[in-house]
Amino acid sequence: MIGIQIIAITFGLVSLYFSYYQYRRRIFTIKEFLFWFILWTGFLFVSFFPQSVSPYIKNLGFSRLMDFVIVIAVVVIFCILLHNYLVVRRLEHRIEQLVRELALKNLKVEKDR
Amino acid sequence: MKTILVLPAYNEENYIGKLINEAKAYVDEIIVVDDHSSDKTAEKAAQAGAIVLKHLINLKKAAALKTGTEAALERKAEIIIFMDSDGQHLPKDLPRFIQPLIEEGYDIVIGARKGGQTMPLFRRWGNQLLEWAARFLFKIKIKDIQSGYRSFRADCYKYLHWQSNGYHADAEMTIRTGKFHLKFKQIFIETIYHDDFKGMTVVDGLYLLAQIFLWRIKL
Structure with a gap:
């Protein structure tokens, strides 16, 4: 695992916790929490397994x-x-x-x- | 015809009392909208005999004018007059704003400030640029599109009803006058500038210029 991955994963986990915390404090509704949960989980998945999205990235024209x-x-x-x-x-x-x-x-x- | 003068005011304790005392002779009622002043504007206006409405927070001139107009309509005004509260407009000109509406059938009277030596240089150039833009885009020949001294028949409010914030309400009213083909008269007025740091800045002027182009699309 490289440095940038560690930073991204830490950031993703903190953000995920923060979203959950807002939900528990009833600032986020369940819909809002689910939106952020999916977003940060996706972010964490890509951070853990960057190779999993490589084929799609090539198709989109990114090197x-x-x-x-x-x-x-x-x-x-x-x-x-x-x-x-x-x-x-x-x-x-x-x-x-x-x-x-x-x-x-x-x-x-x-x-x- | 019931004539009500609307004065939007923000920290104008030095001028508001004198202005109301002088204007009282020409209009039926005076409504002052105190836009959350930190000084004694509201108290001085009330002492001078005006009806005072207070905004709980500062909303700027456009909103203050709207509040004042709606209050004037509530009090059955037939003619509404706007004037700045910083003493730059002279109350002795008020009859010239009322008479054309009653006797000559105009919908709106706009006071054009003379762009002579009394007007600060940047303001004079800025006004000129805005005037060209309004003439080019809306085919209205008005010397001072954003003058704060104007009067209109109350039933024209539905056409003039501005959406702008801050100091752009005056210009929007002028543009709407052209857009809805209201019968307007322009009269030249004297202005006294007490404070160069009040009113529109150069940035506000540029923003207004862009806004005039946008109104061409939106209105």
Whole structure:
């Protein structure tokens, strides 16, 4: 086993534990936990047995496993970035609505007095 | 016609009281939307006789204008006027914003700041660039697309209803005026700049320019 594999496996195990921990704290739902569980288990499998995906990687036009991992990592990061951006925008919109409604509610209260 | 002045305010304790006292003579009611100021803006506005609405967090100008407009509609406004609270706009110009709506049948009156020596250089160039973009993309000839001093008939709010954040609401209203063919009048106004560090930055201006191109696709 080479150094990079040890780092990847350690990272995968810690992330898997962290996902489980979030599930136990009821921050993740069962669906969210299953999503992350499958993702990290797949990551650990590839880290343990890199040769198992070599034929597919060659078919995709990558010469090395590491190139494939980096490309996939960048794609995943961008997906998460987009998801986070959308969540933040939605939250911003909801907070704005709430704050504005509260301000207007005070106007109605004063008017009714 | 019931006329309500809406003042979005953020840390304007130095100007808000004087502004309200001067503006009171020209409008039926004044609504101040305090956008979570850390100073005594809300207290001074209330003391001067305005209706004060408070945002619990700072939401920036566009949201404050929306809150103020909805409050004005709630209070049966027929004419709504926007004005900046930093003392750059003169209340004595208010009749010029009201009269064309009542007597000449206009939907919206936009105050164009004179780009003379009183306007900071970068702001003058930025305004010029934005004006060209609006003219090229929306075929509207308005000298100052993002002036904060404007008035409109309350029933036009459904067309003007802006989605932008921050300082872009004024520009979006102008663009929507062109898009929905509202009858507009442009009048030239005096402006006094008290603080060069308030309002839009160069980055905001560039972002707005990009936004104008996006509105061409979205609206």
